[in-house]
Amino acid sequence: MTAIIQVRQLVKRFGDHEAVKGISFEVEQGEVFGLLGPNGAGKSTTIKMLTTLLSPTAGGATVNGFDIIHQTNAVRSSIGYVPQALSADGNLTGFENLLIFAKLYSLPRARRKERIEEVLSFVGLTDASGQLVRNYSGGMIRRLEVAQSLLHQPRVLFLDEPTVGLDPVARQAIWDHLMQLRQENDMTIFLTTHSMEEADSLCSRIGIMHWGEIVAIGTPDELKATVDGEDPDLNDVFVYYAGDALESGGSYRETSRARRTARRLG
Numbered sequence: 001m002t003a004i005i006q007v008r009q010l011v012k013r014f015g016d017h018e019a020v021k022g023i024s025f026e027v028e029q030g031e032v033f034g035l036l037g038p039n040g041a042g043k044s045t046t047i048k049m050l051t052t053l054l055s056p057t058a059g060g061a062t063v064n065g066f067d068i069i070h071q072t073n074a075v076r077s078s079i080g081y082v083p084q085a086l087s088a089d090g091n092l093t094g095f096e097n098l099l100i101f102a103k104l105y106s107l108p109r110a111r112r113k114e115r116i117e118e119v120l121s122f123v124g125l126t127d128a129s130g131q132l133v134r135n136y137s138g139g140m141i142r143r144l145e146v147a148q149s150l151l152h153q154p155r156v157l158f159l160d161e162p163t164v165g166l167d168p169v170a171r172q173a174i175w176d177h178l179m180q181l182r183q184e185n186d187m188t189i190f191l192t193t194h195s196m197e198e199a200d201s202l203c204s205r206i207g208i209m210h211w212g213e214i215v216a217i218g219t220p221d222e223l224k225a226t227v228d229g230e231d232p233d234l235n236d237v238f239v240y241y242a243g244d245a246l247e248s249g250g251s252y253r254e255t256s257r258a259r260r261t262a263r264r265l266g
């Protein structure tokens with residue numbers, strides 16, 4: 001097994017606040033790795049450093065063998081990134097959105113149309129490709145954003161809360177596509193989530209983040225085995241490692257954001 005992501009003592013400070021406190025871990029090629037944690041734990045900050053959108057305060061990491069501080073362009077061209085915020089333009093069609101990303105990724109002109117059709121077909125949006133994205137459902141927009149991130153055939157795909165605000169059917173469709181990517185393309189997937197169910201269904205390994213630290217890491221079964229009690233599930237694991245955060249971690253903010261996202265997507 002080869003570590004495709006290597007994180008060493010990674011720190012991010014915002015003023016006096018240390019959002020990420022020297023975390024270290026590795027992700028092997030072909031894994032679906034999930035960072036699970038309450039809001040404010042430092043998940044998005046970590047994903048933004050690994051995708052080169054934020055510079056670390058200290059420590060470092062490599063992604064696909066490229067240094068996230070000194071080889072930012074090489075990292076960017078070898079990864080796909082689906083951010084939490086909306087990245088598709090509602091005033092363009094699905095096809096037009098993909099064309100912009102194909103140009104951004106410098107896909108050769110002669111290959112663009114064919115590759116756009118391939119990714120549209122993969123996410124099941126071929127028939128909707130000529131419609132304005134503002135008429136898409138939340139699930140279709142998410143699938144389009146996944147398609148955007150796949151155009152340049154990245155080896156690692158980063159997703160920041162891929163299914164927040166989606167209904168169960170749309171969420172299942174995203175999960176199915178991610179599993180297909182892993183199985184058919186040996187793609188490594190790194191995602192953040194609040195959802196225990198998402199982590200349990202999708203992830204081969206999970207890191208639980210709490211107040212800027214990774215407090216537990218392992219397969220879902222390994223993590224469950226660290227917790228006492230009869231047949232513990234990931235909820236029990238989460239409460240065990242980050243329980244007080246569930247009580248005090250600003251659930252209002254989480255709820256408000258999930259609703260905002262749902263409104264925006266729906």
Ligand SMILES: Nc1ncnc2c1ncn2[C@@H]1O[C@H](COP(=O)(O)OP(=O)(O)OP(=O)(O)O)[C@@H](O)[C@H]1O
Nearest residue numbers: 014017019037038039040041042043044045046194
């Ligand atoms: N640009 C910023 N400036 C100042 N503080 C920030 C900034 N970005 C994040 N933080 C703070 O860093 C901490 C970690 O935030 P982060 O968004 O990484 O957490 P998270 O685990 O992704 O939470 P959520 O699930 O709510 O997105 C929080 O206390 C947040 O307020």
